[in-house]
Amino acid sequence: MNEISLHIIDIIQNSLSAGASLIRVVIEENIVQNLLSVAIIDNGKGMTKEQIDRLDDPFFTSRTTRRVGMGIPLFRQSAEQSGGELVVTSEPGYGTTVKASFLNDHIDRPPMGDIANTMVLMISSNPDKDFVFEYIYNGISYIFDTVEIKAVLEELSLNDPAVIRMLTEMISENIKDLKTQSD
């Protein structure tokens, strides 16, 4: 896992396995405070206190196909090695929030990777789920909501390669805009 966006895919996969129908991904980059945070908020089945306590145990997993789970421990390692932390909050029946923070300029902070491509792949490969993607750069935010997108696209499938290209361009242009606006 050498990119933050790969960790995001991993946590989204957990949310999907927990039966989430709506997943919010909030990325906040604050250059002044030297902070980068990533939150993945789902409405899946949630976890009990005991389950959260065991998340960092690699031999704890709800999966049956293999007996180890490294997703959360790896994400935590990335955050902690960059002077940040990882916090998991959850309530059974309501959902789970995974929030990782990083010191933005820390030498060990993994690069973000292609976040626009990553988000659109998640959206297109799970067309029946809804995603809200929010990117906040120095306090200005851009929100990409699949409910709105689906209303515009109507019968056009999210799996369509042309749609994937359009949506990727839409997200990356808006993030680029945020950064130029703020500078």
Next chain:
Amino acid sequence: MNKIKSLDDLRKMKQSLEHGMTIRENSNSPESLVQIRVAMATCGIAAGARTVMNTLIEKLEKEKIPAVVTQGGCMGYCYAEPTIEVKVPGKDPVVFGKVDSAVAEDIVVKYIKNGELIDGIIPVNYQSINEQK
């Protein structure tokens, strides 16, 4: 061409797309499409599943094969990641292991398009001696 930024831009692009081609009538009947599931748990992602997914989408488009690429969880073949499951209409699903971009392109052209079998298949339908009748 202007870059797409707002929902309005998206609406306009959608209209121009609809003029340019017949929009997948078959999207309502996914059985008639090639279905590919890319395993995307920790093991798959770390091994490069995202790159493979991008390659598959591009190659399928280039070869004009109507297909749906979706995301799956861990199938238990962590040693062989990235793994993908390919379901061609009318055939049993086949799982391929150790799929990098080059193999992904081979799968699209040789297996999906030309129907040839290629190396790297994980025998999911393999029956143990006890299961055989």
